[in-house]
Amino acid sequence: MNPVAWLALEQLLGPLDPADRAVLEPGVDLRTYDPGHAVAWEGHPSRAMYLLMQGCVRFSATRPAGGQEVVGYLRPLTLLGHAAVVAREPYLSTVAAVEPSTCIRISAGLLDSGAPASRRVVLRLRKAAILAMNQQLRAVNARLLTMASPEELVAGMAVDLGAWTLPGPPPEASPGHRTG
Amino acid sequence: MLPFMAGSGPALLSRSFPLIGSLPAAERDRLLRLLAEARHVPGAVLFQQGDPPRDMYLLAQGTLEVWAADATGTPLPLGRVRPGEVLGEMALLDGAPRSATARVVSEAVTFSLSRERWQALVEGGDPLAGWLLDLIGRDLARRIGLMTRRIAEVRDDPAALRRLPADPRARARRWWTLFSRRAR
Numbered sequence: 051m052n053p054v055a056w057l058a059l060e061q062l063l064g065p066l067d068p069a070d071r072a073v074l075e076p077g078v079d080l081r082t083y084d085p086g087h088a089v090a091w092e093g094h095p096s097r098a099m100y101l102l103m104q105g106c107v108r109f110s111a112t113r114p115a116g117g118q119e120v121v122g123y124l125r126p127l128t129l130l131g132h133a134a135v136v137a138r139e140p141y142l143s144t145v146a147a148v149e150p151s152t153c154i155r156i157s158a159g160l161l162d163s164g165a166p167a168s169r170r171v172v173l174r175l176r177k178a179a180i181l182a183m184n185q186q187l188r189a190v191n192a193r194l195l196t197m198a199s200p201e202e203l204v205a206g207m208a209v210d211l212g213a214w215t216l217p218g219p220p221p222e223a224s225p226g227h228r229t230g
Numbered sequence: 231m232l233p234f235m236a237g238s239g240p241a242l243l244s245r246s247f248p249l250i251g252s253l254p255a256a257e258r259d260r261l262l263r264l265l266a267e268a269r270h271v272p273g274a275v276l277f278q279q280g281d282p283p284r285d286m287y288l289l290a291q292g293t294l295e296v297w298a299a300d301a302t303g304t305p306l307p308l309g310r311v312r313p314g315e316v317l318g319e320m321a322l323l324d325g326a327p328r329s330a331t332a333r334v335v336s337e338a339v340t341f342s343l344s345r346e347r348w349q350a351l352v353e354g355g356d357p358l359a360g361w362l363l364d365l366i367g368r369d370l371a372r373r374i375g376l377m378t379r380r381i382a383e384v385r386d387d388p389a390a391l392r393r394l395p396a397d398p399r400a401r402a403r404r405w406w407t408l409f410s411r412r413a414r
Contacts, residue, residue: 111382119382136364137371142378169355176363177323183370184320188329190377191308 053080053154056103061127063174070171077157083107083147089130092144096134098155099179102126105151111143118144122190132179135161239267242290243341246313249365261358264351265341276318276332276340283321283328285342286366289313292338298330306402310335316369322348323366 054074058066066074081100083089089100092111102124109130110118121143124130134141135158156175163172240262244251250258265288270276276287279298294311308330311317317332322345343362351359 109378111378114383121378121381133371133374136367137375139371139375142375143382169357169360173352173360173363176360176367180319180323180363180367180370183367183374184324187370187373187377190381 053078056101056154057156059127062101062178063171066171073163073168073171074156074160077160079155081153081155083151083153085147085149087147089145089147089151089153090134090141090143092142093140096131096139096141097158099132099135099158100130100145100153100155102128102130103152103154105147105149107145107151108148109143109145122186123148128186129179129182133183136176136179136183239290239339239341242313242339243288246290247288247365249361249368253361257358257361261361262341264347264358265343268340268342270334270338270340272334272336274334274338276334277328279328279331281328283318283325283345285344286319286322286348287317287332287340287342288365289315289317290339290341293335294332294338295335296330296332300398302398304398305331306399308402316366319366319369321345322362 052075054066054071057063057074057078063070080103081089083105089107090096104126106126107124107130108120109122109124110120113119124145130145130153131141138158160168161172161175161179243262243265244258250261253261266285270292276294277284289311291313294317296308296311296317297305298308299305311332317340318328320326320329322343325345348359348362350356351362
């Protein structure tokens, strides 16, 4: 199955016609990650956002006093790296696989495509990124508001940032794009 | 069309949202024609949790406070909105009822875009739709960046380590004070 077909899920871009697919295909591919391997590094230029299809990834960010603090986990069918891509800023955190994980890599360049033929699908891509950010902010807000003690935070802010339900098995990972 | 001059609402808007100032003049004027300017007194409510989604607001001046009821119905403060920030943007995107209540804290000037005008922009493939999504996306990304940095640094913040108040409203206020503070 072509990774673009996954983007046509209702929770993401919705149905894509051949023209939409033609816009997306050059900027989309599948990548697989072994546990401990990074998908994105905090502070590095954000050249892509990723849709986690299988596995689990952990977000961590640098503490002022040094070291890394876990700031959240993502499960399948959630976007990652999209906040940095939308803001055209470096990645906000380091994202690493905690289980064997498969992601669809979506080139940041797709969001900047201003050609009239691309406009509709680019708007849907931007909208998907915004909805994902909103969902993640709400998840963090809900966690903060229900936390009973600061120790829960001090012990590690393991916010499950939520996910949609995976509708079926993901496609076979392309062996040519293993990253680590 | 609103005149684009110093001291006028549009000038306030441009000062608070540098991205608007960077638009080509014709596009900026077109955007301003789509927005409705309004002034609000302290205590006024822009929208209530559960209201149907209607407008997105760009806050050009003043301060707003955002509240949401928890599962028991207790209203909890979620944070403050300041000039240059976007509010109620999900009204344009997900069509869900308002998830929070927005109340004016200090005299405020907003520019709102209605859901109907937004839909016309999207359906017409208007480049302003992409530009507005960029504005909304950057604002959400800023909030996520702030949250990420605060979560990473809060372990080293003595204020976070104090015992949390038992009252959920006081606890929520403590959290949003911590999390709305500028990251170091």
